[in-house]
Amino acid sequence: MAKVRTQYVCQQCGARHAQWLGQCGQCKAWNTLVEELVDRAEERRGTPAGLRSKTPRPVAIGAIAAEEGPRVRLGDAELDRVLGGGLVPGSIVLIGGEPGIGKSTLLLQTALRAPGVRTLYVS
Known part of the structure; x- marks a missing residue:
């Protein structure tokens, strides 16, 4: 048994x-x-x-409606362009690159240019 x-x-x-x-x-x-x-x-x-357990069935990608959500502009035209027009609220962005290339400097300057926007910087 x-x-x-x-x-x-x-x-x-x-x-x-x-x-x-x-x-x-x-x-x-x-x-x-x-x-x-x-x-x-x-x-x-x-x-x-x-x-x-019972889980939802897979959905064809063509059946999903594409939505353009609101974005937060960062004040840096090039960074906004790379991110598709700014950050999506609640999203996470991973910035990678060689040591010493300026990742921290870029992100700290961007955070300073976005007054009133809550920022979490994790290094």
Whole structure:
């Protein structure tokens, strides 16, 4: 007989928990966890647990509507051009290059030219 274990799945967001909780730790919804029995042999077949749940089907790239979102101008015409017209709010940009080429200088100068814009600089 196959070994099974109990887990609790949130009916709102699909998060899985080892024990029953009154509130989902992921989406914070109350009383949405239901008990589910999981076959341990199923877990060892190589498919990650997150992929065994019901997931949306792939969508053809042609079926996705292209949207032009708002962008934040940085005050440097060339940098704005390279970034497609500025930064998309909430995005992350990775700047790479040889040591000493001026990456930090470029970004610090750009941050100073954008007053009123919250900037996180990670080096």
